[in-house]
Amino acid sequence: MTSNLWQATCREAVRAPPLAQRKTVDLVVIGGGYTGTAAALEAARSGAQVCLIEAAEIGHGGSGRNVGLVNAGLWLPPKVILKSLGSGEGERLLSQLDAAPERVFTLIERYAIDCEPVRHGTLHCAHSPAGLRELQNRLRQQQARGAPVTLLDAAETARRTGSLRFHGALHDARAGTVQPLALCRGLARAAAEHGAHLHANSPVRRLTKTGDSWVVETDAGQVAAGSLLLATNAYHRSAAGAQAPQTVPLHYFQAATPPLSDNERARLLPGGEGCWDTALVMSSFRIDLTGRLIIGGIGNLEGPGAKVHTSWSDRKLRQLFPWLGRRRLEQAWCGRIAMTGDHIPKIVKLGARGYSCFGYSGRGIGPGVTFGTLAAQALLRDDPGLLPIAPVTAHRESFVAVRQGYYETGSILTHAVAARCR
Numbered sequence: 001m002t003s004n005l006w007q008a009t010c011r012e013a014v015r016a017p018p019l020a021q022r023k024t025v026d027l028v029v030i031g032g033g034y035t036g037t038a039a040a041l042e043a044a045r046s047g048a049q050v051c052l053i054e055a056a057e058i059g060h061g062g063s064g065r066n067v068g069l070v071n072a073g074l075w076l077p078p079k080v081i082l083k084s085l086g087s088g089e090g091e092r093l094l095s096q097l098d099a100a101p102e103r104v105f106t107l108i109e110r111y112a113i114d115c116e117p118v119r120h121g122t123l124h125c126a127h128s129p130a131g132l133r134e135l136q137n138r139l140r141q142q143q144a145r146g147a148p149v150t151l152l153d154a155a156e157t158a159r160r161t162g163s164l165r166f167h168g169a170l171h172d173a174r175a176g177t178v179q180p181l182a183l184c185r186g187l188a189r190a191a192a193e194h195g196a197h198l199h200a201n202s203p204v205r206r207l208t209k210t211g212d213s214w215v216v217e218t219d220a221g222q223v224a225a226g227s228l229l230l231a232t233n234a235y236h237r238s239a240a241g242a243q244a245p246q247t248v249p250l251h252y253f254q255a256a257t258p259p260l261s262d263n264e265r266a267r268l269l270p271g272g273e274g275c276w277d278t279a280l281v282m283s284s285f286r287i288d289l290t291g292r293l294i295i296g297g298i299g300n301l302e303g304p305g306a307k308v309h310t311s312w313s314d315r316k317l318r319q320l321f322p323w324l325g326r327r328r329l330e331q332a333w334c335g336r337i338a339m340t341g342d343h344i345p346k347i348v349k350l351g352a353r354g355y356s357c358f359g360y361s362g363r364g365i366g367p368g369v370t371f372g373t374l375a376a377q378a379l380l381r382d383d384p385g386l387l388p389i390a391p392v393t394a395h396r397e398s399f400v401a402v403r404q405g406y407y408e409t410g411s412i413l414t415h416a417v418a419a420r421c422r
């Protein structure tokens with residue numbers, strides 16, 4: 001049984017009755033995560049008629065389950081992105097994503113989104129000497145781009161995190177943390193305040209193009225629109241006529257303690273940074289507004305490895321923070337990350353004035369909000385030049401099931417042996 005902390009503590013609400021009528025709008029958006037809600041907000045803000053349709057609740061997918069680290073760029077270092085996309089295209093993507101945290105925190109402030117924003121940066125923590133060398137390399141690349149990043153030594157990392165386990169950490173001052181579900185619902189609420197029509201619990205069953213119009217059908221309603229954004233990403237539910245986003249699902253889970261005492265909070269992440277490490281089978285930790293410590297790792301809590309993953313979380317907490325003693329983990333939940341082979345997000349052109357955005361590969365708060373915002377602009381102005389990355393006509397991943405099995409088996413094997421007392 002899993003329970004999601006973000007659902008239990010979300011203070012943002014949004015009204016989104018099921019679609020039960022026929023509508024004609026300028027833009028129809030399928031999917032109510034960051035990509036879809038940011039697109040709806042941007043379209044409605046600019047005066048367009050927009051309708052967003054969500055299969056379950058707003059924030060049901062990755063947007064309501066993630067760690068809440070609002071980072072700049074992608075998970076890949078800049079040089080790898082530039083090599084993969086070429087300097088023109090790579091620079092276009094990087095400059096948009098370097099500015100992504102600013103875009104997110106500006107929206108939070110403008111619409112008073114009640115999502116526990118903390119903008120004290122994030123810490124990428126070196127789990128080994130090799131991890132530290134990787135951070136030194138990232139530091140050089142980020143500083144060459146003028147990014148406000150600093151490499152902390154082991155002592156300073158221990159002071160900031162409360163853990164003696166790290167060899168150093170890369171601090172990125174642009175970044176921060178949020179309550180991820182509240183951010184998503186807040187974006188949707190802001191879109192509705194600008195006049196967007198939001199409909200949850202309305203899975204799209206069929207998508208067709210008739211003349212210049214996209215027609216989206218649910219069980220009880222229909223929307224026709226000049227432009228379409230498919231924003232279903234790793235949580236895509238099949239709809240006839242819709243090209244499913246091709247990604248490799250990677251499960252990631254989190255577990256949260258009850259709130260720490262004030263004394264403990266003064267020692268553990270006193271600055272409120274969100275953290276993740278350099279390990280191949282990575283893990284994360286952060287604090288929420290009420291002082292719960294949240295630990296995360298790769299793995300599926302709804303699969304056969306669930307017990308291995310939960311007992312690893314227990315051990316990992318004790319390894320990182322032995323001075324805390326044993327802590328009960330109250331909530332545990334997981335989600336699917338949409339990975340692409342090259343770890344670069346994709347925009348697929350579905351037809352005239354129709355795009356699908358997906359594959360943020362584990363870094364989708366800044367990128368999701370950015371891709372959604374810019375896709376809405378590009379669609380409504382019919383200008384693909386506004387997109388953060390050039391659209392392709394199709395995207396295929398090979399050996400999806402094999403690669404998904406490899407991720408999960410690797411995390412089970414790692415978690416079975418990792419963080420044991422030495």
Ligand SMILES: Cc1cc2nc3c(=O)[nH]c(=O)nc-3n(C[C@H](O)[C@H](O)[C@H](O)COP(=O)(O)OP(=O)(O)OC[C@H]3O[C@@H](n4cnc5c(N)ncnc54)[C@H](O)[C@@H]3O)c2cc1C
Binds near residue numbers: 054367
């Ligand atoms: C556990 C986890 C931890 C992560 N941690 C971080 C992090 O710390 N920082 C970060 O930047 N990124 C993180 N990510 C990635 C980030 O959460 C995602 O990239 C991002 O939420 C994707 O947003 P989205 O809007 O594209 O898709 P989603 O949020 O997945 O939304 C897609 C929506 O489409 C809906 N849908 C699907 N099919 C249909 C249909 N047929 N009709 C109608 N609606 C449909 C789904 O119900 C879903 O709500 C993490 C992801 C996970 C899973």
